[in-house]
Amino acid sequence: MGDLEVRPAAADDLPAIVAMLADDPLGAQRESPDDLTPYLTALERLNNDPHQHVVVAVREGRVVGTLQLTIVPGLARKGATRAIIEAVRVHADERGSGLGTHFLEWALDRARSEGCQLVQLTSDATRTDAHRFYERLGFEASHVGFKLRL
């Protein structure tokens, strides 16, 4: 894992990012890799928000992972700040290589350095491999995640 670099996502990374978002049974129905316009608009908005960190993991010059870390201050737990991780993807070629673990550990370190006391994420109930992965990292499956499409 020596040369794994994690850096903010740039417009040039979007083809690789969107390809990863689309590369699974859930994502394939939701994404539009042939039209990057909506992603570019969203990335500009994200990169202008100091509480948002959309990053890529790069190995040997190739984008092999992406995730979004959002810093969320709050009142509960004596005014604790939490980090929410969304849209974690690791390229299919790199799964099982330990890259996911290093990448998530980077995110936990970043959350710590931003003063977060808690990190949280939700994972689709069908992604049982992902659940084991998060539990190995120390996450507890303590909550039920509810979603509503508007």
Added chain:
Amino acid sequence: MGDLEVRPAAADDLPAIVAMLADDPLGAQRESPDDLTPYLTALERLNNDPHQHVVVAVREGRVVGTLQLTIVPGLARKGATRAIIEAVRVHADERGSGLGTHFLEWALDRARSEGCQLVQLTSDATRTDAHRFYERLGFEASHVGFKLRL
């Protein structure tokens, strides 16, 4: 429900808000109603962030509910913006009155008006009454919520 008002939380609301956060078996261990200092610091930070909406529900001049709505842009789902709801509390005296439903519907409307396509929240696995409440509102328990304390 005629006179239910929802408005941004102010420093003067903190005693009522923190009392509600502390008024359940989980919250009682986590909060410090006798020392509001950390909450005041957090509220100032929250109220300076345009993506954060900490609100109170007020009936007949009394704070009877609180929640936090966070607007989170993202790349996934063609650059969809989502709203995350945290720290929902309704005063014990008001439960079963329909106030929770009206309050959450306010939050869904607000999320819509901020351009969100998705609303999500997590609820502790032990809060089964809350789960039924969210399902009645149209939420789907599609995800597992993971948390890690740093």
